[in-house]
Structures are given as structure tokens and as C-alpha cells.
Amino acid sequence: MEIFDVGGDDEPATPRPGPWWKHLLSVVTATVVGLALGWVAAAVPWGPADYGIPAAAPGSPWALLAACGAAGLIVAGLLRGAAARFPVYAPGRIGFVLVFLGTRLALGFRPELAELAAGAGIALLAAAIWCAHALHLHRRATAA
Template identity: 55%
Template sequence: MWRHALWVVGVTALGVGLGWAGSLFRLGPDDYGLLAAAPGSPWTYVGIWAVTGLATAGVLRAAAARVPVPSPGTIAVLLLVIGTRLSLGWRPETPELAAMAAAALVLAGIWAAIALRANAVAGRTPKPEESPGAS
């Protein structure tokens, strides 16, 4: 159990850390692109994405503990990097930030549900040697 918790914390720290590091510079030309981190304290946004990351990585890890989930760490890190990076660049208001965090959780839930469903279908599919009438 402690390994799962350590994995969740590590993936969250990596995703939020990479998003924060990515916000230290501007991506793209001045006319468009991702802005560098806006002035002001980033701690509110970093904290919200850390909590979101714990929940997102927890959902993916809980599913991965039961069935094979393709790249749960990569999915969690990508969701957190994107969310943290966008939040620190544009500093959204509370409703937009809540929608972004909810979207990350929903996407993680969908990814886990697809893996759980695929495993359930694979478990019900008869193997060729078990097929009735096979000779």
C-alpha cells in the first residue's frame, strides 16, 4: 500500500514541478503562444494542482492495481503539466480553475474506465482452445 501512495505522490510532484518549471519561460512568439508565469504568488495554483494531481494519480493507480492500465504515470504527468502550466500563465478565476481540475479528473477516470472495461471484456472472451466445437 505504501508503494502506491509513494507512486501517487511522486507522479504528482513530477507533473506539478514540470508544469511550474515550464511556466518560467514563454513558449512561442509574442503575438500568440503560452505566456510566462504571471506576476504574483503561484502557491494557490500550485497547491490546487497538487491536490488535483493526488486525486488524478490516485484514480489511475487504483485502476492499475487491479488491471493493466496503459501508461498511468504518463497520463497523470501530462494532465498535471498542462493544467499547472496553463494556470500559472493565465491565472484563471476560480470557476475556470475548478473546471480545469474537474476535466483532469474526468479524463483520468475515463482512461481508467477504458482499461477496466477492456480487462472485463478480455476476461469474458473465450480463448481459442476453450471454444465449443473446436477440434
Template identity: 50%
Template sequence: MELLDFPGSDDEEAVARGPLRRHALWLVGITALGVGLGWGTSLFRVGPEEYGLPSAAPGVVWPYLCVWIATGLAVATALRAAASRVPVYAPGRIAAFLTLLGTRLSLGWRPDAPALGALVAAAIMAAAVWCVLALRSGTRSGEHTS
């Protein structure tokens, strides 16, 4: 039995249907993956000192992790909601990547609240644009189901 009831689940794009608990597990799993990978990659420097991302700055990491857990859940929820209506290309990869990137950048540079808010807004806007594009293409091709 498949984990999710996707018609043609071997495709990259499929309408995500199934019980609410499966959607919730997907949201938590994708968010944990993104935040975990972002935190893990922040523990070392990527590339040379002049060009690479800095490793995690000293200090408390929990406020940044909490922000990106909430942001990751919001991004994954938006993408999953769109995927439950029309086929969305790689919603899990997009949500995990946006969460990973935000977590990695936040832990490397420890931005102040306005800069952190801008990173969060950028991640949510990117997910919203991805959803709008999928919803528009789904309604044009007649795949939209209410």
C-alpha cells in the first residue's frame, strides 16, 4: 500500500488526496527535513572563507529554528493545499528547499528581526507564487476540481 493516495504517484505532479493525518504528517516531515538539513549544513563552512557561507554564528539558535519551523509549516501548508486541488510540481522539494535555505542563511549570519522578517516573507512569497502558477495552469487545462 502506498503512503499517499496519489493517482499515478510515480509522477512528479499529482493531486494529493488522502486523510488529514497524512497531510499533517507530510507537513511535519517536510518541515523537519528542511530545518534539520539547514541546521546540519550550518555546522560547517561551505567553500573558502572569502566565498563560502559562514558556519553557524555563536549564540542561541532556538529563536531562529522556531521561526523557520513556523515558516516551513506555512510554506508546506500552502503548497500542500494547492497540491490537493491541482497537480503541483515537486511541492515537497520546494517547501524543504525554501526552509533549508532560510534556516541555513539565518544561522550563518544571525540577522536582526527586520532582515529575518524579509527572509521569511521571501520564502512565503516564493511558495505563494509557485501555488498561484500551479492553480492558474490547473484551471486553464481543465484539471481544476472543486
């Protein structure tokens, strides 16, 4: 369920705005799957304890999952909203990866509120840069 059609080698991708519920479904799906897989990745030990990101720290994960979910909805919404107006490469996958990584890191390290907000800001900045690059490529392709 991509938001734009990808043409052949000589035909550029074009945006195709769809009904709002398809965009909403894509945003929610990317966020929920990223949260779920981030939680599973944090709950299952994948290697030695002194190697890599630590497993989920003890305590209730619900506050961190809510914060990661809220940030994930904003990030995925930005990517999907931009893709409705101009071609953005893989907005759902990029949103998923940002939510997954944020959830995995948050559950492993249990950051304080300021660090959690900084991580959400970094994810939002990464999504904005991705969209800005796609807009730049779109404008350059249409100007030629």
C-alpha cells in the first residue's frame, strides 16, 4: 500500500494522495509494529549481558511505551503526510525503523524525561531531514 506509483526508469514517481483513513492506517500500523517489535527485542536477550544494548530494565514499561508511541505517531505522520504531497521513499519503513530503534533504546536504558524528549526530537529531526531531501529531489526532478 504505497502512496505513490513508481514508474519505469524514464518515468519519475508521482505523489498520489489517497483517502485520509489509508494514511491514518499506515501511520498507526508503522507505530504499533515498531513498538511491538522494539518491546520484544528488549525483552529477549540476544547476546552476552556486557555486549551491546542492555535488555529491558526492570520496572513498568508502560510510560516509556506511551512516550515512544506518541513520538512515533508524530514521526510517522510527518513522513506519511509529506508522501501525500510529493514522492518520499519508503515513509512507512523509515517510520517503523525510527519507532523501533527509539523503543528499543528507551526500554534498554530507561532514560530520564529530558533524554527521552531529546531522543524523540532526534527522531523527528531525522524524519524532517528525510522529507526535506525527498522534496529537494522532487523539485530538482520537476525543474529539469
